[in-house]
Amino acid sequence: MRGFTSPLWPIRYKPFPDELLSCWLVRLAHGHGLKVQTFCNLMFGNRRQVWNRDIDRLAPVWLVDELILRTGTSPETAWGTTLCSYEGILYPKFRLSSTLRWILALKVYHRTRQGYGLQFCPACLAEDEIPYFRKRWRIALNTVCGKHGTMLFDRCPHCGAAVAFHRLDMVGMEAIDVAPLSYCHSCQFDLRSASPEKPIVYDAATSLLLLDASHQFRHDRTPESEWDLGRFAVMHQLCRIMTTRVSARSSQVDRF
Numbered sequence: 001m002r003g004f005t006s007p008l009w010p011i012r013y014k015p016f017p018d019e020l021l022s023c024w025l026v027r028l029a030h031g032h033g034l035k036v037q038t039f040c041n042l043m044f045g046n047r048r049q050v051w052n053r054d055i056d057r058l059a060p061v062w063l064v065d066e067l068i069l070r071t072g073t074s075p076e077t078a079w080g081t082t083l084c085s086y087e088g089i090l091y092p093k094f095r096l097s098s099t100l101r102w103i104l105a106l107k108v109y110h111r112t113r114q115g116y117g118l119q120f121c122p123a124c125l126a127e128d129e130i131p132y133f134r135k136r137w138r139i140a141l142n143t144v145c146g147k148h149g150t151m152l153f154d155r156c157p158h159c160g161a162a163v164a165f166h167r168l169d170m171v172g173m174e175a176i177d178v179a180p181l182s183y184c185h186s187c188q189f190d191l192r193s194a195s196p197e198k199p200i201v202y203d204a205a206t207s208l209l210l211l212d213a214s215h216q217f218r219h220d221r222t223p224e225s226e227w228d229l230g231r232f233a234v235m236h237q238l239c240r241i242m243t244t245r246v247s248a249r250s251s252q253v254d255r256f
């Protein structure tokens, strides 16, 4: 902040394990007692727009640099909150334009989200002391929580809205009232109280393959040697062919 002798912000939370950049930024804003938009205008200037894009995917360098400087976080940890960190794991090379293989699209339109690109596990959120959103919940092949064995949700089960925790303080609530981030921005349903859903297994071998793949993205595991980008590229192509032949009856079809 200008005028401070120290570059550090008064509140300098570090990212939680596997936390998304957008979630970290919202927590920092609310930690300062400010609405997200007010915080961003104050800290980055009015001309630097943050929320008109998918910042987890298209993180501007100036934004991450600023967070590194103001919170005293290591560059490695800060960049680790972005989806660029899946380069070479989920897709071969990070590209600014077009889609990234296996990464769910948010379909940002102005500041709203038209896509259901951020999933969540109600049980994981409920177990958090401070509920937060994980990077691995943006991966299309993750459909089941590796920890709880229940389905991930891609929308509020009460009103059907996509997850958009950065909009929580836009609905008349003050930043200080916005805690925790597990509330639906549209109907204020607490996503932690969503009833767990058991996965439907169509084909045991395929389910096992997917579960094994999703285990690679647990934050406490590094990708193992048997993870083969090429093999999953073939699987991705097969999924795409299969799903484009099926009429889009559910959002699941939209994943690829």
Ligand SMILES: [Zn+2]
Pocket (backbone or CB within 6 Å): 121, 122, 123, 124, 125, 145, 146, 147, 148, 149
């Ligand atoms: Zn879970």
Ligand SMILES: [Zn+2]
Pocket (backbone or CB within 6 Å): 156, 157, 158, 159, 160, 161, 184, 185, 186, 187, 188, 189
């Ligand atoms: Zn809702």
